Amino acid sequence: MSLWLVVLAAAAGTYALRVSFIALLGRLDDVPPRVERVLSYVPPAVLAALVLPELVLSDAVLAVSLGNDRLLAGAIAAVVAWRTEDMLATVAVGMGVLYALSLVP
Amino acid sequence: MSQREDFVAGVWDTFPTLPANIPFGFVVGAAAVQAGFSGVQIVAMSATVFGGASQLAAIDLLASNAPLAVVALTAVVVNLRYTMYSAAIAPHFRRLSERWRLVCAQFLLDTTFAISVTEFERNEDTDRLAYYLGTAAAVYVTYLAGTVAGVVFGDRMPGGLQLDFAVPLLFLALLVPSISDEPTAVAATVGGFVAVVAVGAPMNLGIIVAGLSGVTAAVLVSEMGVGQ
Numbered sequence: 099m100s101l102w103l104v105v106l107a108a109a110a111g112t113y114a115l116r117v118s119f120i121a122l123l124g125r126l127d128d129v130p131p132r133v134e135r136v137l138s139y140v141p142p143a144v145l146a147a148l149v150l151p152e153l154v155l156s157d158a159v160l161a162v163s164l165g166n167d168r169l170l171a172g173a174i175a176a177v178v179a180w181r182t183e184d185m186l187a188t189v190a191v192g193m194g195v196l197y198a199l200s201l202v203p
Numbered sequence: 204m205s206q207r208e209d210f211v212a213g214v215w216d217t218f219p220t221l222p223a224n225i226p227f228g229f230v231v232g233a234a235a236v237q238a239g240f241s242g243v244q245i246v247a248m249s250a251t252v253f254g255g256a257s258q259l260a261a262i263d264l265l266a267s268n269a270p271l272a273v274v275a276l277t278a279v280v281v282n283l284r285y286t287m288y289s290a291a292i293a294p295h296f297r298r299l300s301e302r303w304r305l306v307c308a309q310f311l312l313d314t315t316f317a318i319s320v321t322e323f324e325r326n327e328d329t330d331r332l333a334y335y336l337g338t339a340a341a342v343y344v345t346y347l348a349g350t351v352a353g354v355v356f357g358d359r360m361p362g363g364l365q366l367d368f369a370v371p372l373l374f375l376a377l378l379v380p381s382i383s384d385e386p387t388a389v390a391a392t393v394g395g396f397v398a399v400v401a402v403g404a405p406m407n408l409g410i411i412v413a414g415l416s417g418v419t420a421a422v423l424v425s426e427m428g429v430g431q
Binding site for chain 2: 100101102103104105106107108109111112113115116117118119120121122123129133134135136137138139140141142143144145146147148149150151152153154155158160168171172175176179180183184185186188189190193196197200
């Protein structure tokens with residue numbers, strides 16, 4: 099039951115974010131540039147917060163070393179993302195490197 | 204072009220992203236069942252929240268027994284970026300009826316936004332509604348199918364495949380292009396660093412605190428730049 103509340107709250111909150119400016123722009127002429135600028139900082143901040151712990155932590159302990167396969171695979175995938183801006187290529191190369199490294203004894 | 208052709212074009216242009224999208228739904232379905240969601244609940248969540256990153260963040264927190272309010276709040280904070288997409292796509296939806304605008308909002312996420320706005324800026328004549336709904340239909344249907352498959356087959360996948368790693372890789376593919384100047388680089392550095400430090404934070408508030416710290420730091424840096 100309480101899990102349904104989580105689903106409901108997350109859905110309602112998310113819809114409010116999605117509809118915000120789409121609904122407002124009927125009344126508002128343009129998005130204030132300042133608001134737009136602040137909003138553009140959200141994706142890098144939140145996405146980095148989701149990615150970095152997955153790469154540098156191993157069982158909640160800092161693991162920055164060549165022995166950390168996920169960190170290496172992530173670093174190479176980051177280069178692919180930067181050069182190609184291709185989602186599929188990034189995921190494919192990252193997974194490929196991870197598999198290759200797991201074969202190395 | 205006719206509306207029908209524009210709809211099909213929207214579906215077609217979304218195709219290259221689908222091989223990444225289906226496993227995304229799959230991982231959500233599989234992880235959610237392990238964390239204690241029922242199959243119906245997680246499919247309903249995919250249908251309504253419709254955002255893989257936020258769902259996975261929520262599922263992860265739930266699995267580590269975070270308070271439910273923090274779980275829901277984190278899901279919403281991870282989706283804060285949709286506000287930016289809403290602002291950027293709104294001018295293209297101006298001529299739609301109020302009702303269609305409210306419908307379109309539900310399907311706004313990284314792929315539908317990026318593909319649609321690219322097409323709208325390139326092509327004046329494309330039917331906004333038909334094309335956008337084409338991209339939305341392609342992503343929505345495959346994402347839900349992926350979630351259902353994850354619920355049904357999730358526990359039969361060999362653990363050695365390490366499919367969970369596909370998720371940070373997807374985020375990485377979104378993160379890298381979002382860093383375009385000094386403030387966005389600061390946002391990412393601070394957000395990532397705080398998230399690592401705050402990994403054991405009380406009530407699992409880590410991602411929320413990290414995201415807000417990153418944004419605040421970026422605002423400070425850009426304000427200082429303007430002041431000089």
